[in-house]
Amino acid sequence: MLKKSKLIIKPKEEYAYGHIIKALAGGLYPNKFHVIREYIQNAFDAVIDWKSSKNDKNIAITVSIQKPSIFIHDNGTGMDRHTLNEYRKVGFSKKIIGESVGFRGIGKLAGISIAKKLIVTTSPFGTAEKYTLVFDAEAMLKDIDELKKKRANIPLNTLIEKHTKLSSDIEEKDKHYTMVELHEIKSDSKILFDKAKLIDYISKNAPVPFDPNFSHAKDIEDGIKKFVNDYGCVDLSVDAQKIYKPFAQNLKAPQLIVVPDSKDKKKFIALCWYCEHQDKGQVKPIEISGLVYRYKNFAVGDNYLTRTTIWNTSSHLAFYFIGEVYIIDTSIVPTSQRDDFEQSANRDKFYKAAEIISNQLNVVARESSDVRRAEEYVQRGVEVISSIDTDVKRKEPSLKVLGVQKIAEIVNVIDNIEKRKKNIPKEDKKTKLLANQVVKKAKKLLKEVEDAGKSEKGEFDIVKKLKLESQAEQVYTTAVRTLKDFFVENPEDLEKALKAFHQNLTKVFSKKTE
Amino acid sequence: MLPKKYATTDNKERVRVEDTGLIKKEYVRKKRKLTYLGMPSGEMRDILAWKDYFEKCTAVEIDDQMRNQLMLNVINSGLNGKISILYGDIEKILIKGSDEFNNKLQFPYDVVFLDCFGTIVYRELQRVKAITSLIEKQKGSDFLLLLTFNIRERKYCDQSIGTVLNKIEKELLGYYLQDDKAKLKINKIMGWYKADKTEEMYRQKIFGSYFIKTMAEERGFKVHVYPPIFYLGFKGSPMIHFAFKLMSGTESPTKEVSDQTIFNIINLNIKEVSNGRVFVRKQQAPTVGM
Structure with a gap:
């Protein structure tokens, strides 16, 4: 049987050096707002811990911008002296993965990347003391740089001991809180003082409640x-x-x-x-x-x-x-x-x-799109049919010229609605009924327009109505052809132009014949 | 309740009660909550005592640690959002209108409390400039000005006070051009103020009151001076507390004339707070009559 091996730790040997702090300070948080999130995470863990242990629902996190500092305060469990001392330990956390939001023991030092000092003040419930830990980040980073110029490295322990200070003071026994001050935010992180941007970031990222004005x-x-x-x-x-x-x-x-x-x-x-x-x-x-x-x-x-x-x-x-x-x-x-x-x-x-989500939402989006399209066609159908119906009732002369086009429009209305009627939800009886009415009306109208086009001698024939002579008739026919060519891409404008043309002709030739 | 360590002296607490009466009157008169500018320190006892009358507060603090403590108390007291903190030297901030981080004073204020180390003439008149700047920036708005100074040894301010005492004497004599008897009396009284044996509080009383009154009148305010209060503060340090009500005048091109005359100011009794009690001191400076 193998003997258990002994773990030998050389007490004087250093395994981590100051540049780790520089790496933490420099590279981990390109988005400065993430630093604030790290402290909100810690605050959240503290208030949830307090809430569950004391059944106290009165929990809150307060962020305050007081240039040149930003404060993050929570009324959670607070830390005792020992726990606050552990705050100095890089990558050390007693939190359990899955239980707490943060668990790596790194985010707590995020502030040294953006502020000259990190000041943590905390008081646990039931202790008539508060404790303050000051990380002098600026001096710490300066120290590393100065030593580096001399090719020297400072052990992490020495560095942290040198530039941190833990002190205590008296406090009311029933107080429980932690406040982090990001003291003197550095110039490259001034964006954090933009209150609107900070609020926007927090609202999207932190575990805040849904807005009471949001009906759902x-x-x-x-x-x-x-x-x-x-x-x-x-x-x-x-x-x-x-x-x-x-x-x-x-x-x-x-x-x-x-x-x-x-x-x-x-x-x-x-x-x-x-x-x-x-x-x-x-x-x-x-x-x-x-x-x-x-x-x-x-x-x-x-x-x-x-x-x-x-x-x-x-x-x-x-x-x-x-x-x-x-x-x-x-x-x-x-x-x-x-x-x-x-x-x-x-x-x-x-x-x-999770692709189940995208699959389902794609279907929902397409179905909604189909429904919307069906509803749009019914509405469009109502407009087209009502406009043509008015022309028919007024015996609008342009109908003769535009007969084929109008017929095509009516056929399109019938076709589009018939094809998409099935997409209208069953419960939307109103739209379904309207669709049927539009189709029925369109079919009736189709016949009327076709008849109007056929009646060469009908009242729609403005040439006959105004008793135009052959030369005038030629001018009229040429003018209509020109307008048709001109507005070939725009039938609605053609219709308007023809209507205006017919009105003016009627006005001029009626006077002449009087 | 704050821990015992932060308890201020009973005397200071009692002075605060006196001020509370004045602040409440302002609150009632203006029919709205007031704005405050002061130096409440980490414990922010003033703000806590007067918070019911205040809508917004500006606190000036120079010390990092105090500032941190102040913010902690602000949040723990549920006052976040009502208090903005400016960082630095109050006098420089009053002169510039903002701190070095461009946090601005939000003039006008309804209550201004400057709780200072040293007398008005401390630091080569920088304080005088600061108070003058404050009054200029408050132009057009009534406010209550509370000032606390510690009474330092005469050697620090003898010259400035001597100059002002001479000015007061000259002004008083101006009322009695034809009355040699009265002139003699005034010379005698002012001689008393200038004498080495006269306690500093009396000199500070007329110096502080006269300085604020004349300076504010020249800047468009009518001034009411309340009787100054003498008390022993932290570690037995002798303090004098002033309260002035500055009322915006009529935009007169010349200086405003307050209801209180220079005689009223000189004849103001000094109050004293001791063992938490407020009373008029038995010993008072000689009075002048008109």
Whole structure:
């Protein structure tokens, strides 16, 4: 039997050096708003923890812009001295994958990439103390650079100990909170002071509630709660302005699609809710249309990620909807930048299974398009038939000249409606009835127009009516032919021109004959 | 309740109660919530005491740590969004109208409280410039001006105060051109103020009151000066607290004339707060009559 090997740790040996901090500070968050999201994530974990342990629903996250700093405060569990001390440990986290939003122990230091100092002040419930940890990021990065010029490397431990300071102070015993100050935001991150942009980002990415003005909010939330056990949201305000998820107007009632596990159909790995646009085309504004993945109610990627990952064909149809795809299977984990999920077999399986969403939505979009088209043809039919009917009743002289064209228009109306009548939903009795009426009327009218065209000696013949002489008749025929050639691409204008022409002829020749 | 560590002195708390009465009057008179500019420090006791009367507050803080604490208290008290913090030296901010991060003061304010270290003439008249700038920027709007200074040793401000005392004396003498007896009396009284043995609080009383009154009148305000309050602050430091009501005048091209005369100002009693009680000091400066 083999003896158990002993793990030997050389206590003086260093395995990590200061440049790790530089890498964290420089490269992880090209989008500055992601830094704010990291702290909102930590705050969210803290308030959810507090809510579940104390059954206190009065939880909130507050973001405050006070130039040159930004503050993120939560009234969650707070941290004791020991836990705050662990805040200094890079890549260290006691959070469990799938239970908490953050778990890597890296995001907590995101602030050093955008601020001169990171100041964390916290107080746990039941302790009459508060603790403050200051990360002097500016001095830390300067130190690394100075040493690098001398080809020297500073061990990570030494660097962090040198540039961080933990202190304590008295606090009320029943207070519980954590506040992070991103102290003196650097000039390349000033975009964070743009309140409108910050609010826009948070509303789309953080687990904020649905807007109470969104008429489908309750139905959607009820639907999500049925399937997504860890669904949670928090009151979040930016400078006292409550933030809600964005929504669009004129949406049809929400629908749900559950994404089952390909092997175990009883197990759901995701839930999608969507609303279709009531009107034609894409949901506007386009930035909020489409579907967005949510993990613990935080957005993963944007509305283009679902388009590229679960739509194989007709991906433009994604923007005909607004909705979210909640990840239920906790083995599907977002990347640290939350722009996608970590590459894994589970992720690939999920994307494959989630095609059920795109397939269904493509069908819905096409069906809606067919219905809309049928309704449009019925409406167009009403207009065409009513216009021709008026001409017939007025015994409009142009009917003789335009007879063939009018007949073609009526035939088109009948043809289009007959073909698409089946697409009108059964419950839309009004449109169905109207379609039948239009077809019936069109058929009747068709006969009348045909008869009008045939009657050479009828009242439509303006040449006879005005008793035009042969030379005048020749001029008239030439003028009509010219107009027809001129307006060959535009029959509506031809009709208008002919009507005007006939009116003027009638006016002139009636006077002459008087 | 805030932890004991942050408890200010009982005396300061009592002064705050006095101010609360004035602020409440302004609130009732203006029939709306007020705007405040001040230096409430991390504990922001002033704001917490007066929050029911305030709509918006601007807090100026120079210290990083205090600012952090201030923000923590703002959020923990549910006042986020009502308070904006400017970062830096109050005097520079008053002169410039904004801090170094371009956060701007939102003039006009209804209540301005400058709780300062040193006297009005501290730092080579920068404070004088700052208060002058404040009053100019408040032009056209009534407001309550609260000022607290610590009474420093005479050597720091003797010259400036001496100049002002001479000016006051000259002005007073102007009322008695033909009355040698009265002139003598005035010389005697002003001599008392200038004397080495006279306690600094009395000199500060007429200096502070006269300075604000004349300067504000020249800038279109009628001024009412409330009796200054003397108290011992943190670590027994002697303090003097002023309250002025500045009322926008009639846009007169010459200076405004307040209801209170220079005689009223000189004859104002000094109040004292001690052991949490407010009372008129037994010892007062000699009075002048007209």
